Amino acid sequence: MPLKEIGGQQNSGVKSADALICSGKGKVNWITVSDTAILAVELNNSLDNGGTDVWALQIPANGYAHFIFQPPLEFSTGLYLDVSTATCKIVIGYERE
Numbered sequence: 001m002p003l004k005e006i007g008g009q010q011n012s013g014v015k016s017a018d019a020l021i022c023s024g025k026g027k028v029n030w031i032t033v034s035d036t037a038i039l040a041v042e043l044n045n046s047l048d049n050g051g052t053d054v055w056a057l058q059i060p061a062n063g064y065a066h067f068i069f070q071p072p073l074e075f076s077t078g079l080y081l082d083v084s085t086a087t088c089k090i091v092i093g094y095e096r097e
Contacts, residue, residue: 012081012092021079021092023047027072028079030093033057034064040084043092045075049082 040058044051
């Protein structure tokens with residue numbers, strides 16, 4: 001599924017597994033997460049699961065959360081999503097620089 005662009009902002013589309021969201025430098029403006037199981041989420045500054053964690057969260061089963069980052073979370077190498085389940089639904093709003 002192609003990325004959606006809203007002005008200078010893009011969103012990842014719905015993700016339910018580890019994924020490279022984008023390569024290069026940018027900022028995360030918001031994230032929405034939900035799952036029927038206990039979920040751990042990490043956003044990494046990398047092109048794979050080996051980079052530095054920029055942000056992390058754990059939500060309970062049947063949890064839902066939406067975060068707006070002010071200031072935005074910055075990444076320089078790439079934005080990689082690392083999740084602990086395959087039942088989650090995550091959408092990330094970000095901008096490339």
